[in-house]
Amino acid sequence: MTDDKIPQAPYQGLAPIYDYVMRHIDYEEWVDYVHSLIERLAPDTEQVADLACGTGNMSLELKRLGYEVTGVDLSEAMLRVANGKAGSEAGMEFVQRDLRELEGLGPFDAVVCMYDSFNYMLEADDLDEALASIASIIRPGGLFVFDVCTQRNSLRYFHDMRDKETGPGFSYERHSVYDQDTRLQSNHFQIHYEEGDVVLEETHVQRIYPVAAIAKRVKASVFDLLDAFDGFTLNEGTEDSDRIHFVLRAPTPEN
């Protein structure tokens, strides 16, 4: 195997094998949870934006439930995979945008941003920019649901975690490190593709915010914070949760 490692932007080298690496995730269950929140709190929802949609797994499940879906992601490589899976399915489109620069899209009845993608907002300013840009694409009274990982999750599972796997035509190694001082979670991937005998290397960095810090940024935004749930439940999310689902409502003209 070659010793040369070719640096990649986040998700660029990983995109073709992302679904393999994430095959343990029950996307149907994830989307059923979001759907139950939408049905309860915004039952007239028809058009949904799936932000940081990656390879479109959530987008396709949302479509299955009857929503008209626009998937949005920063990574061209991830969107290429998403487009390949969706084919020419009606009521589905994918757009390349940064979460903080969505102006002009939509408007959508609801917006979701799943699987700790909000943790890629590395500074409080990024959170503020993302919330403002999402506010610009959502209809008055629409629901915005996003999830974040907590420090407990990083300390339990990704403090200093190594794994490696071999799949069809590739193998990869991942090293995850959590730095409690900076609250930065890094996931470093080395992926060997047999075709061309190349090793691609990339690092993903996320900020693991205190739950209260995110709630504070939401309260400073135009959104109403309806709930912060312990992942996949209707119980209150706390620092003891592994994942928190934040449920926000866009302002209506009266408020």
Ligand SMILES: C[S@@+](CC[C@H](N)C(=O)[O-])C[C@H]1O[C@@H](n2cnc3c(N)ncnc32)[C@H](O)[C@@H]1O
């Ligand atoms: C963990 S993946 C989640 C993908 C998908 N939601 C899923 O559940 O499989 C995180 C995604 O966030 C995207 N992402 C990271 N930073 C972003 C940004 N600033 N704007 C838009 N997408 C971003 C990445 O490209 C990647 O596809």
